[in-house]
Amino acid sequence: MKNKIAALLLTSFVITGCSAPGGSVGDLAIGSDSAAIKAGRNRESAQLSRAELEQHRRQRTNVSEELALEREKRQDKRDQVNGAMGTAANAVGLIGGIAGTAALIKAWF
Secondary structure: HHHHHHHHHHHHHHHHHHHHOOOHHHHHHHHHHHHHHHHHHOHHHHOHHHHHHHHHHHHHHHHHOOOOOOHHHHHHHHHHHHHHHHHHHHHHHHHHHHHHHHHHHHOOO
16 A cells, blocks of 8 residues: 555656646757757858848748639639529529419419
8 A cells, every 4th residue: 555655656746747847858958949049040151141031032922922813713713603503593493483484374274
């Protein structure tokens, strides 16, 4: 019984230590990554040239334009489908109206 209590107590200490903020290995890595990023910022190789900056801007603009074009294509396709469904619904209504009129004329004669 004492061994079970000791094992349970030890397990709870280990779990508590792992879940405490700042106590995990991941938290330690964040600090070293941050230091590496700060150290690399001022290197000449980390600086973008004006041409590279313009290229990045052009790429972002192109991506935005492509997304807008895809959105327009989807909207056009949806409009086509909705238009076809509306036409089909109108045709069914027209046929129903003709059938009703024919039944009414037949009932009169």
